[in-house]
Amino acid sequence: MVANRDLTLATDLDGTFLGGSEWQRRDFYHYLQSRRDRLRLIFVTGRDLDFVQSLSQQADIPSPDYVIADVGTTVIDGRTWQPLTAVQAWIDHGWDHANERVRSLLAAEPGLRPQPIAAPRRVSYYYEPDRLQTATLDKIRAAGFDYILSAERYLDVLPAGVCKGTTLLKLLTAIDATGDRTITAGDTLNDLSLFATGLRGIAVGNAEPCLRRALRAYNNVYISPYPGTAGIWDGLRHFGCAIAATASP
Numbered sequence: 288m289v290a291n292r293d294l295t296l297a298t299d300l301d302g303t304f305l306g307g308s309e310w311q312r313r314d315f316y317h318y319l320q321s322r323r324d325r326l327r328l329i330f331v332t333g334r335d336l337d338f339v340q341s342l343s344q345q346a347d348i349p350s351p352d353y354v355i356a357d358v359g360t361t362v363i364d365g366r367t368w369q370p371l372t373a374v375q376a377w378i379d380h381g382w383d384h385a386n387e388r389v390r391s392l393l394a395a396e397p398g399l400r401p402q403p404i405a406a407p408r409r410v411s412y413y414y415e416p417d418r419l420q421t422a423t424l425d426k427i428r429a430a431g432f433d434y435i436l437s438a439e440r441y442l443d444v445l446p447a448g449v450c451k452g453t454t455l456l457k458l459l460t461a462i463d464a465t466g467d468r469t470i471t472a473g474d475t476l477n478d479l480s481l482f483a484t485g486l487r488g489i490a491v492g493n494a495e496p497c498l499r500r501a502l503r504a505y506n507n508v509y510i511s512p513y514p515g516t517a518g519i520w521d522g523l524r525h526f527g528c529a530i531a532a533t534a535s536p
């Protein structure tokens with residue numbers, strides 16, 4: 288483990304690290320690859336590990352040091368692809384094998400349709416914005432869980448207190464990484480918890496309107512005019528965190 292690197296980038300994937308035009312992505316990945324030993328890269332995504340693993344088959348995408356998947360409920364070491372036990376145990380304890388309980392609880396609620404995702408520590412639905420009831424959301428909280436709505440389409444039921452942001456903070460502590468060298472990045476409402484950590488953050492130019500509205504209360508977040516990877520790169524410059532080139536041997 289390298290305790291301190293020039294930068295820890297904790298970034299969402301869809302629309303953020305995977306966002307922007309093809310040439311914007313290629314240039315940014317090349318920039319990161321050329322400075323890879325000075326960068327700690329953490330993917331923080333609502334996707335599952337299978338999706339993240341499929342990215343590793345695309346040669347130009349830098350491999351992550353750590354992956355926070357399933358909206359903060361799965362944490363692995365990117366080199367071994369094994370759970371980061373210290374953080375994963377905290378999440379497991381909070382969830383306590385609740386998948387079936389959650390499915391039963393919400394089986395008859397209007398405007399919800401299960402997503403075809405078999406994640407061990409969350410239950411995910413598609414929701415219809417005009418049919419979803421406040422009472423349904425209250426029911427989730429009353430049963431001792433948290434939920435997150437994103438992209439006006441996705442509802443995730445999560446262990447209480449677990450989200451992308453809290454899991455990231457646990458991970459940084461577990462690996463002894465310093466917050467002042469960490470930058471977060473995202474584009475939808477499920478990234479708000481990353482920005483709520485108080486760490487410096489970048490909302491990319493394609494950020495959804497409800498995230499932009501929520502970010503008015505955050506002065507630690509820079510909203511870039513550029514989309515996806517171009518927005519991240521712009522934000523790194525904004526914060527003076529462009530990574531120095533690796534010295535030749």
Ligand SMILES: [Mg+2]
Pocket residue numbers: 299300301302303473474475
């Ligand atoms: Mg996204």
